[in-house]
Amino acid sequence: MKPLRTFKVYAIKNGTVIDHIPEGKGVEIIDLLRLRQWRKIVTVGIGFSSKKYGKKDIVKIENKELTAEEANKIAIIAPTATLNIIRNFERVSKQNVKLPEVIEGILKCPNPACITNHEPVTTKFFHDETGELHMRCWYCERYFKATDVEVM
Amino acid sequence: MVNFKNRDIISIHDFSKEDIMHILKTAKRFKAAPAPGLLKNKILASLFFEPSTRTRFSFESAMQRLGGSVITLADAKTSSSAKGESVADSIRIVEKYCDVIVMRHSIEGSARLAAEVSNNPIINGGDGANQHPTQTFLDLFSILETQGKLKGLNVAIVGDLKYGRTTHSLAYALGMFGSRLHFVSPVSLQMPNHVMHELKKMKAKFTIHQHPEKIMPKLDIFYATRIQKERFPDPVEYEKVKDVYIITNKLLTKVKKNFRILHPLPRVNEINYEVDTTPYAYYFQQANNGLYVREALLALTLGKI
Ligand SMILES: [Zn+2]
Secondary structure: OOOOOOOOOOOOOOEEEEEEEEOOOHHHHHHHOOHHHHOOOEEEEEEEEEOOOEEEEEEEEEOOOOOHHHHHHHHHOOOOOEEEEEEOOEEEEEEEOOOOOEEEOOEEOOOOOEHHHOOOOOOEEEEOOOOOOOEEEOOOOOEEOHHHOEEO | OOOOOOOOEOOHHHOOHHHHHHHHHHHHHHHHOOOOOOOOOOEEEEEEOOOOOHHHHHHHHHHHHOOOEEEEOOOOOOOOOOOOOOHHHHHHHHHHHOOEEEEEEOOEOHHHHHHHHOOOOEEEEEEOOOOOHHHHHHHHHHHHHHHOOOOOOEEEEEOOOOOOHHHHHHHHHHHHHOOEEEEEOOHHHOOOHHHHHHHHHOOOOEEEEOOOHHHHHHOOEEEEOOOOHHHOOOHHHHHHHHHHHOEOHHHHOOOOOOOEEEOOOOOOOOEOHHHHHOOOEOHHHHHHHHHHHHHHHHHHHOOOO
């Protein structure tokens, strides 16, 4: 008899698995991606063991394939996350999330004198890989470290 | 051919070398020959939500010298902005009454937002600590006028480099043109990291100094700015450094013949009055050049040149 395998999070037939999320960020990702609006079944696993990172969170979304563009939004809070597309219990693609060059409407500008903190304006940040100062606000033109920019 | 019709003038970051040269050439044309009827029947809305005499006068005079007219906020205190109207709403209303808008506002990024909601060109007359592009263009105009080029010059930028927004934009522009920059300031008022980060990214050459004496003989331009006492957490520190950055004739004994001193004005005590009569003083001509640069920007954004 085959040993009974206990599923920690049950396998999904079709949909998306976001894996290698830093521990504790799983729930934030559900809000960031506004996953509730799709009315699909979403499962969050918190505190799984990860060979690479010690502990990790996992988010599974049934019957909805996230596009890379949608998933890349999470790179700001979960840069290590991977996007896996599942069809008929098989993984058909896997990719790392990547911070997009232009990030619209997710981040809050840390500059209190910035217009985005005074009027209803969709924030916009440019991101580049050089040096420590990664993020530039399109409005006040200031540079920030990625870790100093908060998600709204 | 660079086309400026309907273009917004928000930040030095929006302009290439070619764009800047086109603006400076156009300004030179206006300086050489006035064009009194060029902007006839055009209206400039002058929205200074924050007080400014010089920039505002310069813009309003530029518009009128080109035959256009000006509508203006009489008093920012009684204006809609003081009643809590948003920048976006104010612009949506005002743009219907004019062809071009110049605005100054203390909130950073306000001009960028205004440009996004307005169908008419917006010229940024200063958005808080962020940008003041027309100042940068007139600085560049004055450097080009006195040196004949913008490439390969030795330019000292001196004073409060931390808070002085004009120094940031000027450093960026001169870096783009390939001049060598010498930043001279007290340690606590040094050029911010993000400006140096941008300069490194474009491989611009710059060095950092605390005293100007040693570099004086190689300089082409000395760009002085005000050091404000309020910027120092410790008044003792201010007393220690304040005299180091005052230009006197003594400091000018070994300078090159083409050497010129610029200053965005108003000066307080950074430039001793004795310097005014030397051939090196150029700050009053520089301020006057603001008029031609602003005439050029009005004519270009309105598509009349
Ligand atoms: Zn900002």
